[in-house]
Amino acid sequence: MKLMNIILMALFILSSGCSLKEYRLFQGDQNSAESTVISDAQYNEEVTFEYKIQPNDRVSIEVFNQIGSSQQITSIVDQRSSGQGGQRGETEGFLVTADGTINLPLIGPVKLEGMTEDQAAKYLMEEYKIYLRNPYAIVRIRNQRIIMIGEVNKPGVIPITNGTMNLIEAIARSGDMTDWAMRTHIVVLRGDLRKPEVRIIDLTNMSALSLSSLYLRDKDIVYVQPRSAKGMQLFTQEVLPPFSLISGILTPFVLIDTLKNSNN
Structure with a gap:
């Protein structure tokens, strides 16, 4: 019985320390940042933005x-x-x-x-x-596009067919977000990937949305992060099967040890 308690204690310690660090992309200060605030001038610029032809288009x-x-x-x-x-x-x-x-x-x-x-x-x-x-x-x-990754049902490259696209349309074209999506912290990367402009968008807060911008541009990367609860799901999928195997092997020895102690 003591051995089984030790196994259960080890399982609890491992699960409590489980995190999403190795699964989340683009980690940095933005992971704890609040929603990005866009000024009225910036917003008006995005509303009237027209893409200009570039090399390799x-x-x-x-x-x-x-x-x-x-x-x-x-x-x-x-x-x-x-x-x-x-x-x-x-x-x-x-x-x-x-x-x-x-x-x-x-x-x-x-x-x-x-x-x-x-x-x-x-x-x-x-x-x-x-x-x-x-x-x-x-x-x-012809080749304007948005890159959609993370907790959406159909991640991939989404073509911009009418000159512009907003975040809601991009999510809809990706089959909506999964149940594990962090709707309060959607990351949009724009520009040079070595020093990108990073925007955080909270889709659950209307006040935050009124200060943000949902407009996307060609080659934007939209990353829908997973919620922390997914860490436990990943843990159970990857770690519990070996523990179940070990527990099954040790159970007969625990029972024998218990019977011996009861006879004494």
């Missing part, structure tokens, strides 16, 4: 020309003419080179880095006017 471009009095529209350029069409987002469209340019029919290399979709379209129409009478251009950035 995938950009689909369509250029049309109106021909003659019949108003016939002829396609001059589209994303398939780049030879890189096929899978949406990852391979569709022209690849912006490291120097921010793409190579187009008739006009050759053009620098689109730093332009929004509308700015790039207007720029291309002006360039094509040298060769076409009535050019019209459509530009779309």
Whole structure:
């Protein structure tokens, strides 16, 4: 009986010291930080934010020309003419080179880095006017995305299809949060991964939400942390089976020892 008590005591000590340290990502001072407060000026900037083309982006471009009095529209350029069409987002469209340019029919290399979709379209129409009478251009950035990880039902990469996305939409596209999700401390990482901007969002507090911003940007990483209770679940899954095996092996010896003591 004493041996069984020792086993149970050891099990209690191990379980009480169980933590999520080795399971949680991006650990640091932000784990104990309060919700990030966004100023009105910052919020207004995020509401009106437009993504600008960067090197390594995938950009689909369509250029049309109106021909003659019949108003016939002829396609001059589209994303398939780049030879890189096929899978949406990852391979569709022209690849912006490291120097921010793409190579187009008739006009050759053009620098689109730093332009929004509308700015790039207007720029291309002006360039094509040298060769076409009535050019019209459509530009779309194809590889904008959000990275969703942690306690969501479908973690992964979420494409931004309408130019912007908010946190609630990203969570919904990920199949909602799991029962183990820490809804009070959602982490958003933005920018350079060596020195990222870190935001903490509490979805359970309306007052905190009114001072925060749910808008996400291209390449943001959203991490839904697990609650501390998951540590006990992980402990029971990983540690209890060996203890059950040891307990099963030792039980007959404990019973024999008990019977001997009772006979004495």
